[in-house]
Amino acid sequence: MSQNIQTSLPEPIVRYRNVTKAFDNRVVLKQLDLDIMPGEKIALIGPSGSGKTTIARLLMTLEQPTSGTIEVNGEMLWHMEHKGKLVPANEKHLHRMRSSIGMVFQHFNLFPHMTILRNVMEALVHVRKMPKQQAKERALELLHQVGLQHHTKHYPAQLSGGQKQRVAIARALVMQPQILLFDEVTSALDPELVGEVLDVIKGIADKKDTAMLLITHEMDFARDVADRILFTDGGVIVEQGTPEQIFENPQSPRLRAFLTRFLKERQYELASETAAAGVQ
Numbered sequence: 175m176s177q178n179i180q181t182s183l184p185e186p187i188v189r190y191r192n193v194t195k196a197f198d199n200r201v202v203l204k205q206l207d208l209d210i211m212p213g214e215k216i217a218l219i220g221p222s223g224s225g226k227t228t229i230a231r232l233l234m235t236l237e238q239p240t241s242g243t244i245e246v247n248g249e250m251l252w253h254m255e256h257k258g259k260l261v262p263a264n265e266k267h268l269h270r271m272r273s274s275i276g277m278v279f280q281h282f283n284l285f286p287h288m289t290i291l292r293n294v295m296e297a298l299v300h301v302r303k304m305p306k307q308q309a310k311e312r313a314l315e316l317l318h319q320v321g322l323q324h325h326t327k328h329y330p331a332q333l334s335g336g337q338k339q340r341v342a343i344a345r346a347l348v349m350q351p352q353i354l355l356f357d358e359v360t361s362a363l364d365p366e367l368v369g370e371v372l373d374v375i376k377g378i379a380d381k382k383d384t385a386m387l388l389i390t391h392e393m394d395f396a397r398d399v400a401d402r403i404l405f406t407d408g409g410v411i412v413e414q415g416t417p418e419q420i421f422e423n424p425q426s427p428r429l430r431a432f433l434t435r436f437l438k439e440r441q442y443e444l445a446s447e448t449a450a451a452g453v454q
């Protein structure tokens with residue numbers, strides 16, 4: 175007797191279709207097609223100005239596409255149904271869609287007048303309308319997870335850059351987003367603080383089934399964390415693949431040139447660090 179077993183592939187949680195973005199007639203993203211699967215970890219690499227941040231800002235509703243569509247969980251981000259027709263999204267729709275997406279920025283964006291605990295609780299209480307005690311418990315759990323359980327009463331100004339960034343990560347995680355966006359989260363940090371933030375992100379990537387879009391210039395980190403790497407240049411995805419494919423067998427001349435340049439810069443940095451250490 176044959177059994178009719180139906181296997182259905184999971185649906186992407188994010189779907190960019192033919193998305194173009196122009197600023198003042200200057201096209202910075204060209205006809206982007208991208209699916210992000212549930213739990214998938216994607217690293218976006220590429221030269222400065224290649225459109226990486228724009229990809230994330232479009233999803234975060236900080237920018238609107240010039241053309242094309244973005245769907246989250248099968249629902250249009252920038253459009254909504256009204257009387258059976260698709261109409262431009264209103265603020266309420268955008269707000270609801272945004273609530274399943276978390277973002278961590280380069281410059282932390284913490285509230286300076288609030289304690290670390292309040293910073294992490296704030297959105298639970300005011301956006302999710304969660305009772306304060308429950309929000310506090312959830313926030314404390316997250317602060318523990320990022321290793322800041324002893325700093326809950328401190329203010330952002332009392333923390334190092336790495337600690338501030340870990341608060342920002344806890345604040346994004348506390349909302350239990352389906353997808354987390356990290357935009358160059360270590361590029362404003364002193365080199366000695368980079369590792370602690372990358373370790374926290376790696377820990378989250380290993381433990382949680384949250385999808386992640388990581389924009390990074392840290393190639394070793396991208397290799398460690400990502401399931402898939404996208405290389406963008408000139409507003410298009412030039413090449414994509416597993417970390418092994420991208421770093422060990424790059425196909426396009428643009429990606430090869432980018433990686434070569436990156437390696438040279440890295441060697442130069444290492445040589446400078448070694449020379450500086452020798453002088454001390």
Ligand SMILES: Nc1ncnc2c1ncn2[C@@H]1O[C@H](COP(=O)(O)OP(=O)(O)OP(=O)(O)O)[C@@H](O)[C@H]1O
Nearest residue numbers: 197198202220221222223224225226227228229358
């Ligand atoms: N609000 C804006 N107005 C005008 N131009 C913009 C705006 N935001 C981005 N751009 C331009 O769009 C292009 C792509 O920028 P984007 O920040 O997406 O690149 P990126 O790959 O993230 O670069 P980086 O690695 O330097 O952050 C750049 O040329 C940038 O100057």
